[in-house]
Amino acid sequence: MYQAIFKLHSYWAYLVLLILIIAVVNALIKVFGDKEYEAKDFRISLFTLIVSHIQLLIGIVLYFVSPKFDLWSQLGSEVMKNPLARLYLVEHPLVNIIAVALITIGYSKHKKKLTSKAKLKPIAIFYSIALVLLLSRIPWSIWLA
Template sequence: MYEIILNLHSYWAYLVLFILIIASLNALIKSFAGKEYSAKDFRISLFTLIVSHIQLLIGIILYFVSERFSLWSELGGKVMGNSLARLYLVEHPLVNIIGVALITIGYSKHKKKLTSKAKLRTIAIFYTIALVFILSRIPWQQWF
């Protein structure tokens, strides 16, 4: 079961990154170009929200079924002294939860805006910051 969840988490991450990059670039380009907010923009931002939340749920399940979770009891307070354990047990989960929270906040805030410019700017800011956060804590050595 662990391997299935790990593979699902890893492959779903490609979808999350792909759609988050698309949503961020779309909002940035349309915002700077002064274009109108459309139904397509709404669908892209909503799909980004959905796939990122699914990834978060898969990640939470993986966190608790992973062999690495036992490092909390093995290392005790020394988890922060071990860079690999700190990445997998603290940094990666925390920063990605913050990233998904930023996506959620951006999506919620953009719905309350009345003009296209404000909607696109809100999505661009929150989704781009979330993208930077998520990219900063991906365990790249695990992927390649």
């Protein structure tokens, strides 16, 4: 079961990153180009929200079925002294939860705005910060191997 969820989490991450990059680039181009907010922009931001939440749910399941979770009982507070254990058990989950929360906040804020620039600005800001956070905590050595 662990391997299947791990593979799903890994491959779904490519989709999340792709859609998030598209959403960020789209919002930034439209904000700096003074372009109008369109239905396409709504769909892109909504799809980003959906795929990121699905990834979060997959990640939560993976966290608890992972053999790495047993390191909490083996190492206790020593997890923080082990860089690899800290990445998998603390940094990666926490930072990615924050990133998904930022995507959610950006999406929620944009819905309340009335003008095009005001709608695109929260998406550009919050989605960009979320992208940076996600990229910072991906275990690249394992993911690209």
